[in-house]
Amino acid sequence: MSDLPADRPAAGVSGPSPEMLEALRERLKERIYAAITMLAVVVGLAQNPHTRHATAALYVTCTAVGLWLATLVADAQAHRVVHQRLPDRREVQHFLFVSSPLLGSAAGPLVMVGLSAAGVLGLETALWVAVGVDVASLAAWGYTGGRRMGGGLLVSALAGLVDAAIGLGVVTVKLVAGH
Template sequence: MADERRSGLPPEQAAGAPADRLKERIYATITMIAVVVGLSLGEAGVTGALATVLTTALGLWLAAFVADQQAHRTVHGHLATGHDLRRMLYVSSPLLSCAVGPAVMISLAALDVLSLSVALTTAAGVGIASLFAWGCVGGMRMGGGVLPAVLAGFADAVIGVAVALVKTAAGH
């Protein structure tokens, strides 16, 4: 992180920050897929589903923030401030934003635009589609062409769904 600080770049442009942020987005997406699948298998109402999605996102973010601060304090002997704190907040923000899509879908169910079951299934489907899209983007950036990119997207989506199902089965 010292090299990033010396670069004078804002946290969102510092080396490694975009990759770290994407990692958090993918992790949060997989976790949110597990949450909405778990909710779809249960008896939660609209209010309970919305509360679960929002508290999950907040809990993920707080856990990451506390872990980042603790690691920074342990390594550097002080709490992260300034550039380090801004980078930490920038990188961890997808853990909060992962709740937006499911929250919108659940809100549509609250307004009787669609059923809660359809809202949760749609939220899971959008999460899976985003894993596929990130896999395709990664495959294209590696220069393999369209077919390998689509295969990478498919593999990422399948792995993401498998992890989400394991989390759901384990009750997380």
């Protein structure tokens, strides 16, 4: 949750620029989209009794890299259409900064697959733990977002529950469609 700036800057220090706040907003949006997408992939892997460690790691990695590359291509194309020119170096750096959480969406599932490969727990269990962690992270983002917007504990908890419900909705759809 380090993508969010501190509530208040230190005395005598100005807060993040409007451009930085916008980049952080875009970055958080990408992180949430990636978590939801990865959730669907990991549920699919957990449901398949033939999934192996290498296959799970490959699918998780390819999903994250594919999302990242698709986002970069879409950003570059949209930029070119709107501005009628290729992005400059600063704009490319912005695209990379904003889209990098897409790659991070693979970290949790890959750690769990690695723990399973090391014999700490079974692969199916590891994948379901990764699903639970993703749903919990969505809830945490919702709660944190509610707090950052000035919501009290109840409103923030409700925001966290709504985000968790979205994650659980994805899990439910995958479970129903998978059988």
